[in-house]
Amino acid sequence: MTEHLTVVRHPLVQHKLTIMREKSTSTAVFRQLLREISQLLAYEITRELPMTTKPIETPMEAMDAPTLDGKKLALISILRAGNGLLDGVLELIPSARVGFVGLYRDEETLQPVQYYYKVPEALEDRVVIAVDPMLATGNSSAAAVQLLKDSGAKNIRFLCLLAAPEGVARMKEAHPDVPIVTAALDDGLNDLGYIMPGLGDAGDRMFGTK
């Protein structure tokens, strides 16, 4: 991908996102819409995957038909909210390998605290898509991407639902090689580091923990 930031302005994405932002939307509907949007965003982030051809036989004749090239993709969920995006993307790319980076954001310092890390082997040979619905300060995603690079990943993309300009700038500075796909670029962060107008705490809204 050539753009550092891609905002997917498709009407279906924007309509579903508006319902997700509304505070009256239930946990069940929030989760379902995130699943639906994740597939539309996945369509965009996989647009330029490497392709090759292979010889096949249709009922009519032989042809060289397009097929994905290279090792299976790696999807990396940044826990826990990343799992809300992961499910839908995995439905679209069922053969992908899956990894997990456990991080939570310390509410005082806004710095990520790591508690888990497990990723597929041979990351250096795979297209890696890291998923987390919220890019706020960018501290969590920048740390997660660094861990993936430390494991050898060279071709990383970041998929989120909402981004703040502060988080996009942080990622651009720390990881200019990592393209970001999002459904919206919001106004900025409030004093507590929450995205405005945003949708609140994605993890709490999707799992009903608050």
Ligand SMILES: O=P(O)(O)OC[C@H]1O[C@H](OP(=O)(O)OP(=O)(O)O)[C@H](O)[C@@H]1O
């Ligand atoms: O860009 P940042 O300022 O780092 O904030 C974004 C992070 O905050 C949220 O996770 P949270 O820490 O709430 O953990 P959770 O997914 O377990 O709710 C979100 O899912 C990101 O991981």
Ligand SMILES: O=c1cc[nH]c(=O)[nH]1
């Ligand atoms: O607005 C925000 C910022 C960080 N994490 C969230 O879930 N929401």
Ligand SMILES: [Mg+2]
């Ligand atoms: Mg949270």
